Amino acid sequence: MIKNWIITLLTLVAVTAGSIHTEAQALDWQIKRGEKLSYKISFSSGLTGDVKGGTGVMYVSPTFSKINGKNTYHAILKGGTSGIIEWFYQVENKYETFIDTDTKAPVMYAQYVHENKYSNNDTVYFDQKKNTATYRSKLVKIPDNTHDFVSMLYYVRTLDMSKLKKGDAFIIPFFTSDKVINSKIIYNGIEKVKNNKRGLVDCYSFKPQVGKGKVFNQDYPATMWITADSDRLPLLVEAKMKVGKVKMELIKAE
Secondary structure: OHHHHHHHHHHHHHHHHOOOOOOOEEOOOOOOOOOEEEEEEEEEEOOOEEEEEEEEEEEEOOOOEEEOOEEEEEEEEEEEEOHHHHHOOOEEEEEEEEEEOOOOOEEEEEEEEEEOOEEEEEEEEEEOOOOEEEEOOEEEEOOOOOEOOOHHHHHHHHEEOOOOOOOOEEEEEEEEOOEEEEEEEEEEEEEEEEEOOOEEEEEEEEEEOOOOOOOOOOOOOEEEEEEOOOOOOEEEEEEEEOOEEEEEEEEEEO
């Protein structure tokens, strides 16, 4: 259960952040080399109260990387358990993407998953012009502008959300394992969100479709808030589960 809600929460950030697609217009915003965003992950229920469950860090390398002859941004997302949760279950995962500086689409994605005694490392190569992805020597067809787990977090911040209307819904494709997943996301409008470091902040609110299962008992259990300013920071994610609520909150932006 601990593994499920920590990894699911990190996934929700990526899925929701990719919710704005071709309907939006480009802003004068570029990926910032050296940027680092730190998150606190917590769990609460009637039985446990508030418990710190983990940490997440998302950052961009200060230098460009060359992948298949393309100049790319190297972005990393790291997440793991901490505090009392670590007594029962240890998670230390790392996800990397290499984003074309011209198209803002991924060229390569890699993940390094370590959960207790389980570990799994994977790499995906994208050919956006040919609409293909190579995963474990298997060629997979992909739609235009397909993103990975991490690249969507940065792609959305180049887009203008001001033209959206409350209730608008979108479908975004992203690559996971050996297939493309489509998730429906509903825009909830601008809402004020309280942050311990920033006070009340105007944010764009989104609800991604996750689906019922072992962890969630409704199709849209989570809400994500992205700051309604030029920084476009993923500020907060909250998700209601069958056994409680999990929250991921931005605590530091450098």
